[in-house]
Amino acid sequence: xxLNIKNYLYKNEKSEQRxxxxxxxxxxxxxxxxxxxxxxxxxxxxxxxxxxLYIGFLIAPTDHQQGEAYRIIFFHVPAxxxxxxxxxxxxxWAGVGLVTNxxxxxxxxxxxxxxxxxxxxxALWTGALWGKPTWGTWxxxxxxxxxxxxLLFLYLxxxxxxxxxDDSRRADRAGAILALVGVVNVPIIxxxxxxxxxxxxxxxxxxxxxxxxxxxxxxxxxxxxxGFWSYSIAIIFKRVRCIVLERERHTDWVKKMVxxxx
Amino acid sequence: xIWQSWHDFLIMGGYGLYVWGSALGAFLLMIxxxxxxxxxxxxxxxxxxxxxxxxxxxxxxx
Numbered sequence: 001x002x003l004n005i006k007n008y009l010y011k012n013e014k015s016e017q018r019x020x021x022x023x024x025x026x027x028x029x030x031x032x033x034x035x036x037x038x039x040x041x042x043x044x045x046x047x048x049x050x051x052x053l054y055i056g057f058l059i060a061p062t063d064h065q066q067g068e069a070y071r072i073i074f075f076h077v078p079a080x081x082x083x084x085x086x087x088x089x090x091x092x093w094a095g096v097g098l099v100t101n102x103x104x105x106x107x108x109x110x111x112x113x114x115x116x117x118x119x120x121x122x123a124l125w126t127g128a129l130w131g132k133p134t135w136g137t138w139x140x141x142x143x144x145x146x147x148x149x150x151l152l153f154l155y156l157x158x159x160x161x162x163x164x165x166d167d168s169r170r171a172d173r174a175g176a177i178l179a180l181v182g183v184v185n186v187p188i189i190x191x192x193x194x195x196x197x198x199x200x201x202x203x204x205x206x207x208x209x210x211x212x213x214x215x216x217x218x219x220x221x222x223x224x225x226x227g228f229w230s231y232s233i234a235i236i237f238k239r240v241r242c243i244v245l246e247r248e249r250h251t252d253w254v255k256k257m258v259x260x261x262x
Numbered sequence: 263x264i265w266q267s268w269h270d271f272l273i274m275g276g277y278g279l280y281v282w283g284s285a286l287g288a289f290l291l292m293i294x295x296x297x298x299x300x301x302x303x304x305x306x307x308x309x310x311x312x313x314x315x316x317x318x319x320x321x322x323x324x
Contacts, residue, residue: 058263058264058265059264118291238300254310259314
């Protein structure tokens with residue numbers, strides 16, 4: 001099928017002068033790009049997490065209300081934010097895959113799920129460890145904790161659903177519907193502390209109003225957050241490359257690449 | 263450096279179990295995930311390599 005590219009070039013503009021973004025929808029092209037980017041994101045993540053935790057554990061002062069227990073924040077908040085951001089990305093790409101039928105979008109959604117589930121588990125684990133000394137309980141069925149637990153069930157359900165369907169395109173579509181239906185849970189988690197009276201504290205950091213936290217604590221937390229984000233991109237790209245190889249194994253480029261590598 | 267000694271750092275004002283339990287959880291989950299994906303990549307490459315070689319034998323290309 002000849003791709004008619006002249007439709008989106010300006011008058012007298014040459015094709016070589018434009019970046020053809022859609023070439024990255026081809027699994028082979030994205031595979032090489034992702035491969036080159038993974039080490040960069042790993043290195044960035046390592047430095048940011050190290051620096052953030054250095055600030056958080058060796059520079060930031062003790063909290064006058066919670067003592068040293070507050071330091072769990074440097075793991076808990078980044079993990080919780082990643083659990084939500086990754087779900088939004090997963091639902092987005094699943095939706096793009098559903099609407100455009102681009103296989104790579106669906107593969108990316110599939111790759112996002114395990115990392116999202118991992119961060120949700122980490123958020124719940126660190127949250128429980130923080131709750132015990134400060135609230136006196138490991139768990140409470142308040143709005144935020146419950147909706148985060150539901151997020152974990154959505155991730156696990158997505159993974160289980162896709163593993164259970166043999167035809168990969170049907171698995172993509174079924175998973176996409178689940179991901180999109182579940183996306184309403186993310187604003188519920190986010191706004192739960194505003195809409196309901198919860199044991200979980202309200203937002204101390206917001207885009208509009210700045211933060212109510214000491215600056216060393218804030219910087220440490222933001223650095224670990226971006227470090228976790230960079231780690232997520234690295235690991236998700238690595239996983240999507242595995243998925244691309246598995247699903248495109250009948251193509252020539254995969255065969256050539258596998259033979260040249262091993 | 264805000265800690266007077268390694269002991270203080272480890273104890274974390276009495277909250278050591280909770281803080282280091284969280285740190286350990288984060289570390290294990292993230293390293294575990296990296297190991298998991300690395301193993302998956304190796305397994306995929308090995309399996310595909312075997313399949314391609316097997317097909318080549320069948321097609322008498324070897």
